[in-house]
Amino acid sequence: MDDSVDRAILTAISRDGRATLSQLSDAVGLSVSAVQSRLRRLETRGVISGYQAILDPEQVGTPLSAFIEITPLDPAQPDNAPELLEHLDAIEACHSIAGDASYMLFVRVPSPRALEELVRDVRLAANVSTRTTVVLQTYYEHRPIIPVGSTE
Amino acid sequence: MDDSVDRAILTAISRDGRATLSQLSDAVGLSVSAVQSRLRRLETRGVISGYQAILDPEQVGTPLSAFIEITPLDPAQPDNAPELLEHLDAIEACHSIAGDASYMLFVRVPSPRALEELVRDVRLAANVSTRTTVVLQTYYEHRPIIPVGSTE
């Protein structure tokens, strides 16, 4: 099996998630059906976990983004903050982190007022303290991952 | 013009970036051609800025991610860190932020060793000090934005 072809497919499809099989076929130099079976395999193995349209936050009503670090108030309690917060769909990402805080959230909201509300919701839902860092400007994001080394 | 249809299209296409026009048509209750022209318009207006496959970082060779806050060493110098760092393609996102640091990066690398190298590269390339927070676990990310209010 030739990983470099898979990597080429992955690179192409993460740059253009709607690329057709024939476009991918041109890009990697295999027939359409060969590309198709490789793509299918990458999907079923979960190397490709999904496809997304990238929306412009400004035009979509969530121009304000922020990082929220969270720290449990009671270190003795069961700490399942990620689940407790999952219903808040302003939260785009939730990571457990090393350092002073336990988790880092990335959130998108329509306004400062909405951010205030969200922070309050986070605190109440997960019984945590928070430290919010407002994003002033986004220079770039969603830059495509370039697959490195083997995909197996 | 009916924004609620556009919002429905956006919601659907950000959940499945490869949804066909007929699937979207079913989802929003308009003909395929109507959906197509709306989608085209959303693309040309930049409401949809692109499409991406979401790859599994583990399987793609970048299992380690981190936040890097950066602060210019010399506040007098022209501060164009985002441009100076753009060539480092381990950097997935670059935001200007409020707070102690100037910028927040989100990066993905193959190993701790590669992170060390990246941090060094960042410091040298932009003449900045850094503060790195390693991600221990990602509970979720890439959660689809749900469009709020008007898209114009």
Added chain:
DNA sequence: CCTGAAAACGATTAGAA
């Protein structure tokens, strides 16, 4: 701005190497 239908194109499947 919408629909509906014809033509072009892409995706899928089957069979063979």
Added chain:
DNA sequence: TTCTAATCGTTTTCAGG
């Protein structure tokens, strides 16, 4: 795993409301 070729579904274009 790959290819080609036939079939099927999707996208595109256009006439008309």
